[in-house]
Amino acid sequence: MVKTNVKVYVRTRPTSSTYDGIRVQQDASTIHIKIPKSEEMGLINNQQENFSFKFDGILENVSQDNIYTTTTHEVVDSLLSGINGTVFCYGQTGAGKTFTMSGDLRHFQRRGLIPQAIHHIFRDIDMRVDKMYTVHVSYLEIYNDQMYDLLSDKPGSNESLAILEDSHGGSYVRGLTKVKVHSEEEALMQYFAGDQGRSTAGHILNTSSSRSHTVFTLHLEMRTSEAASERAVLSKLNLVDLAGSERTKKTGVTGQTMIEAQFINRSLSFLEQTVNALSKKENHVPYRQSKLTSVLRDALGGNCKTIMIANIYGEPSHVSETLSTLRFASRVRTLVTDVGVNESSDPLLLLRRYERQIKELKQELAMRDALSGRGRISYDDMSDAEVRELNALAKKFLSGNTDVEELPCETVKSIREAYKQMRAVYQAVSTDLREQLQRSMSGLGAVAPGQGASGTEDNVGKVGEVERGGRGFAVGTAPIDAKPQPGDTTRPSTVKSQRPSVDPPGGAEEEEDSMLVTRTSPPRGRGGSRGASSSAAAGGGVGMTVAERNATFLRFKKELDEGRGLQAVVLDRTAHLTELKKSIKEVSSLVNSTKYEIDTLTEQLGAKKALSGPATTSGEETVLDSEQYSLIKDLKAAKLRYRTEFDRLKELRSELDPAMVAVAEAKQNLVDEFNRWVGSPQGLFTLSQDEDDAELDAGEAFEKMQVGRIMAKNPESSAFHAARRKMGGNSPNRYHGVKAAAEATRRLEYEKAIAAGLARG
Ligand SMILES: Nc1ncnc2c1ncn2[C@@H]1O[C@H](COP(=O)(O)OP(=O)(O)OP(=O)(O)O)[C@@H](O)[C@H]1O
Numbered sequence: 148m149v150k151t152n153v154k155v156y157v158r159t160r161p162t163s164s165t166y167d168g169i170r171v172q173q174d175a176s177t178i179h180i181k182i183p184k185s186e187e188m189g190l191i192n193n194q195q196e197n198f199s200f201k202f203d204g205i206l207e208n209v210s211q212d213n214i215y216t217t218t219t220h221e222v223v224d225s226l227l228s229g230i231n232g233t234v235f236c237y238g239q240t241g242a243g244k245t246f247t248m249s250g251d252l253r254h255f256q257r258r259g260l261i262p263q264a265i266h267h268i269f270r271d272i273d274m275r276v277d278k279m280y281t282v283h284v285s286y287l288e289i290y291n292d293q294m295y296d297l298l299s300d301k302p303g304s305n306e307s308l309a310i311l312e313d314s315h316g317g318s319y320v321r322g323l324t325k326v327k328v329h330s331e332e333e334a335l336m337q338y339f340a341g342d343q344g345r346s347t348a349g350h351i352l353n354t355s356s357s358r359s360h361t362v363f364t365l366h367l368e369m370r371t372s373e374a375a376s377e378r379a380v381l382s383k384l385n386l387v388d389l390a391g392s393e394r395t396k397k398t399g400v401t402g403q404t405m406i407e408a409q410f411i412n413r414s415l416s417f418l419e420q421t422v423n424a425l426s427k428k429e430n431h432v433p434y435r436q437s438k439l440t441s442v443l444r445d446a447l448g449g450n451c452k453t454i455m456i457a458n459i460y461g462e463p464s465h466v467s468e469t470l471s472t473l474r475f476a477s478r479v480r481t482l483v484t485d486v487g488v489n490e491s492s493d494p495l496l497l498l499r500r501y502e503r504q505i506k507e508l509k510q511e512l513a514m515r516d517a518l519s520g521r522g523r524i525s526y527d528d529m530s531d532a533e534v535r536e537l538n539a540l541a542k543k544f545l546s547g548n549t550d551v552e553e554l555p556c557e558t559v560k561s562i563r564e565a566y567k568q569m570r571a572v573y574q575a576v577s578t579d580l581r582e583q584l585q586r587s588m589s590g591l592g593a594v595a596p597g598q599g600a601s602g603t604e605d606n607v608g609k610v611g612e613v614e615r616g617g618r619g620f621a622v623g624t625a626p627i628d629a630k631p632q633p634g635d636t637t638r639p640s641t642v643k644s645q646r647p648s649v650d651p652p653g654g655a656e657e658e659e660d661s662m663l664v665t666r667t668s669p670p671r672g673r674g675g676s677r678g679a680s681s682s683a684a685a686g687g688g689v690g691m692t693v694a695e696r697n698a699t700f701l702r703f704k705k706e707l708d709e710g711r712g713l714q715a716v717v718l719d720r721t722a723h724l725t726e727l728k729k730s731i732k733e734v735s736s737l738v739n740s741t742k743y744e745i746d747t748l749t750e751q752l753g754a755k756k757a758l759s760g761p762a763t764t765s766g767e768e769t770v771l772d773s774e775q776y777s778l779i780k781d782l783k784a785a786k787l788r789y790r791t792e793f794d795r796l797k798e799l800r801s802e803l804d805p806a807m808v809a810v811a812e813a814k815q816n817l818v819d820e821f822n823r824w825v826g827s828p829q830g831l832f833t834l835s836q837d838e839d840d841a842e843l844d845a846g847e848a849f850e851k852m853q854v855g856r857i858m859a860k861n862p863e864s865s866a867f868h869a870a871r872r873k874m875g876g877n878s879p880n881r882y883h884g885v886k887a888a889a890e891a892t893r894r895l896e897y898e899k900a901i902a903a904g905l906a907r908g
Pocket residue numbers: 159160161238239240241242243244245246247357358389390391392458882886
């Protein structure tokens with residue numbers, strides 16, 4: 148474990164009117180801020196006027212790429228080597244936290260730290276061929292101190308989520324969905340989908356998602372060289388977008404926004420208390436006071452490399468918030484975490500590795516036996532029949548039967564088994580003798596003939612007389628199960644296995660067991676002879692020009708029975724896919740318009756409530772005016788509709804992938820059949836781009852052209868654009884969707900408060 152300081156960077160939101168009391172000293176990474184003495188306290192007082200804060204970097208007017216390189220790049224590098232990381236943005240509301248963490252997802256160049264980290268991880272994973280990585284993502288939202296699983300199939304608060312401590316003293320959320328992702332595109336799609344969850348989850352319909360804390364986590368599992376390596380290095384990266392603190396008195400927010408602001412401020416104040424306790428090295432650190440501090444436990448004082456980005460908005464009206472952000476940030480900079488690699492052994496994989504090793508060793512032995520002409524020897528455990536056979540041999544051997552000169556000893560296992568059987572025979576004989584002796588001692592009389600070696604009257608009383616006729620040991624009665632069962636031919640006996648195999652080389656059994664059998668001729672394709680004869684008719688596949696090939700393919704699809712049938716399947720499945728896409732588009736647009744309707748109604752209701760003041764009550768019941776009543780009724784109906792439409796959309800989306808796979812399969816079958824028919828070597832003809840394009844509708848063709856253009860400009864952006872494209876009508880658009888709605892709501896409330904003379908400047 149290595150002690151590491153939490154690094155803190157300050158990012159300033161661009162503004163046309165920066166407060167002139169703020170001075171940035173870039174070379175010293177220091178910010179100076181001057182706050183004039185408050186006249187209310189009298190001009191002669193002890194109030195501090197000048198403050199200076201030193202950080203690890205001040206990022207002013209820098210691009211999104213630059214922010215990533217300076218702050219998060221090194222954490223992702225460590226993550227790939229097995230070290231946990233956390234990057235979190237902190238600052239007053241509107242200071243640019245979400246812009247830093249997520250960015251403007253409509254523009255690749257303005258994407259934030261999360262899409263950039265995803266890109267970095269998958270790019271490096273692709274390059275590290277000596278390692279195997281498995282990536283999972285999870286997305287947690289903390290809203291009003293409740294946890295929400297943004298990747299869960301069931302939106303809404305999840306009661307079963309719980310924050311627990313792991314065996315290393317770190318924390319994790321039990322029950323949180325972790326989705327396995329195989330590519331940058333898949334990870335981005337999960338992230339985008341989670342973001343949509345924020346705006347569509349039940350709790351958020353009538354509010355804005357920027358009033359919550361979110362933690363997007365990338366969980367990495369790294370194994371060396373082989374997928375089955377039993378030692379795994381586990382690491383995770385938390386990318387945290389904290390909700391912004393807000394002075395409720397100053398902004399004059401009311402209603403739901405007020406409740407949210409109170410929750411946010413309370414959780415941020417617990418965060419401050421935790422940081423204070425840690426920086427003063429107090430014995431008790433109040434992590435458990437809130438969900439947020441419990442989740443950030445590792446980041447603040449555990450096994451984690453942590454970066455904080457303090458977002459400030461340097462306008463004169465925000466100077467006191469800026470000062471408090473900088474104060475908090477400089478305290479965070481004193482925190483120290485213990486950083487080390489987390490290794491874990493997977494017992495199941497360990498077992499699998501040993502099994503693999505055993506199999507390999509058996510193959511190695513079989514090869515050596517074959518090379519030294521020892522024939523086929525079994526190294527497996529002996530069957531019951533083999534053990535019984537060996538037992539019988541041991542008896543004969545011990546009784547001096549000259550038919551058996553030795554016991555099988557070609558493998559260590561068979562030698563051990565031979566000794567075991569000799570011991571068994573010896574024990575049976577000695578038990579038998581002891582019993583006879585006891586019987587004779589107690590005068591119980593003679594043992595029935597055939598019951599044992601000394602079961603004769605002559606032997607009575609002659610202790611130790613175990614030999615009969617000078618022929619060595621006599622054997623006792625064989626146990627009842629020692630008799631080989633008729634038809635017990637499950638495997639060749641050990642004795643038989645001494646003989647060289649008489650199976651012809653390359654026989655079915657030989658082929659299965661032996662490593663020596665190799666194929667020298669390539670496998671022939673199904674219906675190869677038909678293809679060969681037909682290929683003559685088609686003029687052969689090899690040597691065709693592209694035009695000839697296309698013409699032949701067209702003929703094959705249209706005129707020949709084989710091709711026509713398969714082409715019909717392609718068309719059928721494509722038509723289904725097109726229909727499905729159309730339905731998805733239609734339902735998406737319905738969902739969007741209902742969402743818009745809900746937002747508008749919510750806004751109207753809020754405005755109405757703000758204007759009409761506190762509701763009047765009659766007895767126990769709240770009295771609503773008719774307009775409010777009708778708005779509430781409409782809102783309820785819209786929410787109900789929204790749920791139904793959203794479910795339908797989800798259902799249609801789930802059909803999309805199988806439908807696409809079905810089309811791809813049908814096309815592949817057609818091409819495979821064509822290749823066979825034309826008699827060309829496998830894989831000579833593949834589906835041309837034109838084949839695919841023929842299925843695109845005008846919109847898709849346009850989009851495809853756009854992607855081509857974007858790719859030519861910046862190849863790194865392909866996954867980003869593909870993920871956005873696949874999100875279809877619901878492509879993530881924070882600043883047009885959720886964020887804009889949030890900002891609009893806040894602005895509206897603020898303006899209303901000003902109009903009502905509630906806000907103080
Ligand atoms: N560095 C920047 N460059 C350009 N625009 C920015 C920058 N930082 C913030 N903005 C803009 O400022 C607005 C507010 O930023 P943002 O939503 O990220 O703030 P926030 O701190 O996340 O607020 P909240 O706490 O309310 O969620 C957005 O419209 C965003 O585009």
